Amino acid sequence: MQTPGVESMLESQMVAQDPSSPPSTRHGIPGQPVLEFRHVSLQYPGKGAPVTIIRDLNFSVEHSEFVSIVGPSGCGKTSLLKMVSGLNTNHGGTIYFQSQPINGPLKNVGMAFQNPVLLPWRNTLKNVLLPLEVVQPHKRTFKQNLAQHEKSALDLLATVGLDGFQNAYPWQLSGGMRQRASLCRALIHQPELLLLDEPFAALDAFTREDMWEMLQRLWMHTACTSILITHDLREAVFLSDTIYVMGPRPSEIIFSLKVDLPRPRPLEICLTDDFHHLVSEVRKHIRRSY
């Protein structure tokens, strides 16, 4: 489900940390839970009575972990991301972020959606720099730190294979390139959490696979705790440390899987028996949901 309103709200809430601290120590202790769901439930107003979308979610995400959430359409995956971001606090149970209950919009989140929204009048570099330019505390020092920020942005652009395209405008980029740029923008302020809602769903199969490699590179580069919503089970296995399967509405986690394939994972890993086995394991549990 696309949520353009959420995009602009979240992108306007980005607040950064000290960019000089190394990624592995910025956000917490590896192996420790950074996000915890305890008996989380969600209802939306229905025609007569409220409709229960999520019944009872209980799981946690560790510092620097890459987690994918999969499940049937309408089971509440996008709703879950809205709860994590703090845009929807009207739910049962508690979601803890860094041991604190989430009671409102989280300050330091990066988000990317199916349709990357880049400002057409800004070139790629300036689109990536946007969060630093408009949001405190960076806004205050943006001009004096511009050279350092540009270096960080160019570094990110190189990581996603967009070196040389910093001066190109969005209309000069392909859909895949725009999505790469939007991921750089989501990460430029070094967020503590990266939330991805079907970011590659609109891309063709080959471009999508390139994006998996690119996202893996970015994630290894930044060590940012990440949650990906996807319908693509191969994508989930390729990228994740852990996959959670949500059941049909009213949903809960019906299965979880640790993906212990070594990293960095080359695309050829998708051809191995181990990979196929993991994909069919997840598929088996999703099938139960339909």
Ligand SMILES: Nc1ncnc2c1ncn2[C@@H]1O[C@H](COP(=O)(O)OP(=O)(O)OP(=O)(O)O)[C@@H](O)[C@H]1O
């Ligand atoms: N603000 C809202 N008010 C009422 N109902 C809503 C609201 N947002 C979502 N829903 C409903 O809640 C259910 C779950 O929606 P959600 O978008 O979270 O599911 P999803 O798992 O992300 O679906 P998909 O995989 O199709 O994108 C859907 O039936 C949707 O219509």
